[in-house]
Amino acid sequence: MFRNYQKLYTINNLSINQNLAGLQSVRWRRKPRWLPTAPSKVFKVPERHVLPYDEKIEWQRLNNNYRTQVNSIRRYLIKEVEERQKMFELQETPADEEAEFQRCFVMNQEWNQEIAKGRISRVEGENEKRREEILLNLEKRKQREEVILHHVEERVKLEKDVAETFITRETVDRAIEIALANPVDFNYSIDTNGKRSDIVEEQKSPENL
Amino acid sequence: MSRNVIENVKMLPRIRNALFPASGTGQYYPRSAKTIRLFKQGCTNRPFYQVVVMERRKAQYEPVIEQIGTYDPMPNSNNEILVSLNYERIRHWIGSGAHVSRPVLEILGISGFYPIYPKTYMKAWRMRAADEKKETEAVKE
Numbered sequence: 001m002f003r004n005y006q007k008l009y010t011i012n013n014l015s016i017n018q019n020l021a022g023l024q025s026v027r028w029r030r031k032p033r034w035l036p037t038a039p040s041k042v043f044k045v046p047e048r049h050v051l052p053y054d055e056k057i058e059w060q061r062l063n064n065n066y067r068t069q070v071n072s073i074r075r076y077l078i079k080e081v082e083e084r085q086k087m088f089e090l091q092e093t094p095a096d097e098e099a100e101f102q103r104c105f106v107m108n109q110e111w112n113q114e115i116a117k118g119r120i121s122r123v124e125g126e127n128e129k130r131r132e133e134i135l136l137n138l139e140k141r142k143q144r145e146e147v148i149l150h151h152v153e154e155r156v157k158l159e160k161d162v163a164e165t166f167i168t169r170e171t172v173d174r175a176i177e178i179a180l181a182n183p184v185d186f187n188y189s190i191d192t193n194g195k196r197s198d199i200v201e202e203q204k205s206p207e208n209l
Numbered sequence: 210m211s212r213n214v215i216e217n218v219k220m221l222p223r224i225r226n227a228l229f230p231a232s233g234t235g236q237y238y239p240r241s242a243k244t245i246r247l248f249k250q251g252c253t254n255r256p257f258y259q260v261v262v263m264e265r266r267k268a269q270y271e272p273v274i275e276q277i278g279t280y281d282p283m284p285n286s287n288n289e290i291l292v293s294l295n296y297e298r299i300r301h302w303i304g305s306g307a308h309v310s311r312p313v314l315e316i317l318g319i320s321g322f323y324p325i326y327p328k329t330y331m332k333a334w335r336m337r338a339a340d341e342k343k344e345t346e347a348v349k350e
Contacts, residue, residue: 055331062327069324074303081304 235272237264246310262302
């Protein structure tokens with residue numbers, strides 16, 4: 001039973017070969033508590049270490065002295081901490097706390113007023129700057145709109161010029177006549193540039209009709 | 210009173226953290242038993258300890274109340290073992306009834322805060338005896 005477990009908890013030297021392929025890391029080398037005493041240790045009585053007599057006496061003397069000294073130091077330190085705690089408590093009565101709060105409050109008010117003065121002048125300057133900026137922006141916008149208007153008017157003028165050739169209700173009959181007089185034949189070929197490869201027939205102008 | 214003191218008694222979720230500010234993150238009851246002990250930091254084959262204040266019932270790597278020192282057990286290039294201790298806080302915590310663990314008592318003894326810990330004397334005389342034995346053997350040979 002234990003031998004089976006032992007395989008799991010001890011290093012098996014045979015498994016450590018040259019290329020370490022079979023290397024098994026062993027984390028828990030101790031016998032688990034629930035296993036019985038190993039057969040080889042059943043009748044082993046561990047040797048009891050006994051201090052020599054003079055060493056024992058010396059050891060006891062040292063320990064006694066040590067304990068006495070440490071206890072006195074501890075007591076001293078405990079007293080020290082208690083006294084500090086008392087002092088701390090004495091320092092801070094509610095009245096003291098209130099006075100301290102008032103002192104801080106007044107000081108804070110003074111600081112606030114000083115800072116407020118600076119803030120007012122700063123905010124005024126900032127407002128002035130902003131006003132100028134806005135005016136500048138308005139001016140810029142006006143100029144931009146003028147430019148746009150100019151472009152629009154030009155475009156309108158152009159369109160009006162072009163509009164003379166539009167087919168309207170009045171000119172539709174004449175347009176039809178021109179179309180009938182100029183039948184277009186799309187049965188031709190074009191070259192790679194999109195030009196007609198054959199000779200282009202001259203279009204009959206409406207004046208020639 | 211510290212922000213970490215638990216005033217209403219109830220179980221709080223345990224938060225484990227290895228690194229913490231010196232003021233500590235551990236929550237504790239005001240009247241619980243405290244202890245000054247070593248908190249092992251460092252890594253494999255490179256131990257390093259922080260001297261911390263903790264609730265005594267807590268395990269080693271629980272959040273601490275306060276860090277009050279460091280202890281580097283490995284000698285440096287000048288063969289020095291460096292220890293730093295915040296005496297003011299140690300005075301406060303011992304004065305507030307904190308216990309002190311054995312390794313910390315040894316450090317406090319050597320640093321002169323407490324009397325020398327008896328185990329330190331014992332180690333010393335044993336080492337001295339071993340050295341003497343070695344010397345006599347060398348002389349005999």
